[in-house]
Amino acid sequence: MINAAQAIAILAAGAGTASAFSLSMSSALIVQNKGGGHGELGFQLAKNLSSNPKITSITILQDSACNDSKEPFKSYSTDIPNVKIVKADLADESMTAATVQDLLGDSYDYIWDNASKGASGCGKAVLDCAKSWNSKLLTYVSSAGIYKPDGVFPMPETTPIKDTAGQAQYEKYAVDNGLPFVSFRPQYIYGEKSNKWDYIDYFFDRLVRNEPVPIPGDGSQKVSLTNSADVASLLASVLNDESAAVQQTFFNCGTDQLVTYDEVASMCAEVAGVDANIQHYDASLGKAVFPFRLTDFYVSPDMAKSKLGWDGPKHNLREDLSWYFESYKARGGMTKELDLTKDKEVLSPASV
Numbered sequence: 001m002i003n004a005a006q007a008i009a010i011l012a013a014g015a016g017t018a019s020a021f022s023l024s025m026s027s028a029l030i031v032q033n034k035g036g037g038h039g040e041l042g043f044q045l046a047k048n049l050s051s052n053p054k055i056t057s058i059t060i061l062q063d064s065a066c067n068d069s070k071e072p073f074k075s076y077s078t079d080i081p082n083v084k085i086v087k088a089d090l091a092d093e094s095m096t097a098a099t100v101q102d103l104l105g106d107s108y109d110y111i112w113d114n115a116s117k118g119a120s121g122c123g124k125a126v127l128d129c130a131k132s133w134n135s136k137l138l139t140y141v142s143s144a145g146i147y148k149p150d151g152v153f154p155m156p157e158t159t160p161i162k163d164t165a166g167q168a169q170y171e172k173y174a175v176d177n178g179l180p181f182v183s184f185r186p187q188y189i190y191g192e193k194s195n196k197w198d199y200i201d202y203f204f205d206r207l208v209r210n211e212p213v214p215i216p217g218d219g220s221q222k223v224s225l226t227n228s229a230d231v232a233s234l235l236a237s238v239l240n241d242e243s244a245a246v247q248q249t250f251f252n253c254g255t256d257q258l259v260t261y262d263e264v265a266s267m268c269a270e271v272a273g274v275d276a277n278i279q280h281y282d283a284s285l286g287k288a289v290f291p292f293r294l295t296d297f298y299v300s301p302d303m304a305k306s307k308l309g310w311d312g313p314k315h316n317l318r319e320d321l322s323w324y325f326e327s328y329k330a331r332g333g334m335t336k337e338l339d340l341t342k343d344k345e346v347l348s349p350a351s352v
């Protein structure tokens with residue numbers, strides 16, 4: 001038994017954010033790729049976990065190839081000051097569990113991995129660490145991109161997957177080794193401190209220049225565009241019911257507020273104060289530079305809601321487009337050069 005004074009000393013020793021007096025300490029490790037996850041998932045997850053009483057310390061193992069003068073990395077010190085950042089070359093295929101152990105020193109109760117692209121190098125190292133640390137949960141940020149849709153939408157978690165995808169191999173290694181494993185499959189993500197803007201910029205780029213917005217097919221295809229803070233909330237929701245999370249293992253990951261391609265264009269036009277000149281073209285001509293798929297490709301988060309009690313998104317695209325458009329202007333979106341050659345190829349194929 002440890003007494004209260006010792007417990008306080010233990011709590012104080014953690015780099016953590018413990019808000020409640022508790023004898024149990026739970027450390028979280030987030031393994032984060034160089035892009036930060038295109039919607040800065042590790043950053044948003046660290047923010048979310050900072051206010052979760054179950055988590056007493058947070059460490060980000062950050063791929064050192066990130067650019068510290070870009071978001072979200074430049075906000076690490078101001079927005080998540082209590083989070084310990086450790087950097088390493090996560091692309092180094094010679095990385096092993098021992099390397100990770102040396103880097104971190106500690107072991108961790110909860111791991112979120114948004115960096116490993118397969119079951120070798122960093123991936124195997126993280127998986128093996130989860131085993132040797134006897135971690136309570138290893139949560140992997142996979143991708144809905146591994147689905148091979150078979151015509152059922154929203155795509156259920158049982159949709160066939162591309163077995164050869166690196167993510168699928170990571171998942172297989174985790175399951176085969178009996179790890180307490182959960183895998184989320186996010187779709188399209190946007191966020192305030194993102195470093196990837198091309199999905200929604202596609203629409204503003206054309207609208208603010210009074211250029212037509214090419215959309216393949218009839219524009220009624222639906223897309224799941226999710227604010228990164230809501231994706232982080234999904235990733236954190238494993239802590240609501242850890243055994244249900246492990247039992248189900250695979251979760252779709254996105255907002256429940258689906259929008260059609262035409263709706264994205266119209267909402268962007270409204271925010272930019274222009275009329276949307278949407279031009280549907282024959283999808284057999286291909287994607288050109290259209291940011292989404294030619295056909296439907298969406299999921300619903302029903303499984304996360306029912307099994308993990310996920311409380312749903314707190315953001316929606318329509319409202320977010322206001323700050324998004326301000327950021328578009330601040331990033332020089334109005335004045336940058338835009339190459340519309342590919343647009344012309346699909347809008348007037350006969351003339352090129």
Ligand SMILES: *[C@@H]1O[C@H](CO)[C@@H](O)[C@H](O)[C@H]1NC(C)=O
Binds near residue numbers: 067068069070
């Ligand atoms: C990092 O980002 C800054 C700001 O966007 C840029 O000026 C710089 O060239 C980048 N550095 C590298 C190494 O890419």
Ligand SMILES: *[C@@H]1O[C@H](CO)[C@@H](O)[C@H](O)[C@H]1NC(C)=O
Binds near residue numbers: 033038041113143189
């Ligand atoms: C991290 O998250 C992003 C967003 O879904 C995803 O594109 C990326 O593949 C993720 N996973 C890994 C293992 O890097």
Ligand SMILES: *[C@@H]1O[C@H](CO)[C@@H](O)[C@H](O)[C@H]1NC(C)=O
Binds near residue numbers: 049233234236314
């Ligand atoms: C953090 O995630 C939890 C679990 O899903 C959620 O209940 C909570 O609302 C999230 N916090 C924020 C600020 O989004």
